[in-house]
Amino acid sequence: MIEVKRKEGESSNAFLYRFTKKIQQSGLLKEARRKRFHLRKENKRAKKEATLYRIDKKQEIDRLRKLGR
Numbered sequence: 316m317i318e319v320k321r322k323e324g325e326s327s328n329a330f331l332y333r334f335t336k337k338i339q340q341s342g343l344l345k346e347a348r349r350k351r352f353h354l355r356k357e358n359k360r361a362k363k364e365a366t367l368y369r370i371d372k373k374q375e376i377d378r379l380r381k382l383g384r
Contacts, residue, residue, distance in 0.1 A: 317341055 319334045338344050357365075 317343065 317337055319330075319337055321330045325333075
């Protein structure tokens with residue numbers, strides 16, 4: 316958790332600049348952007364089924380191609 320307190324006599328622009336600099340240095344923003352589109356891992360069974368389906372489809376296409384269809 317990042318905590319930035321406003322100094323006495325500090326302008327709001329200077330405070331905002333200091334705050335954004337702290338956020339950037341901490342890597343918090345970079346981490347949030349990285350996690351934003353995080354995809355869940357596919358379970359083994361679903362992965363295996365998808366692979367087998369792709370293999371079957373490829374074989375079917377190759378077979379039809381050889382037959383000239």
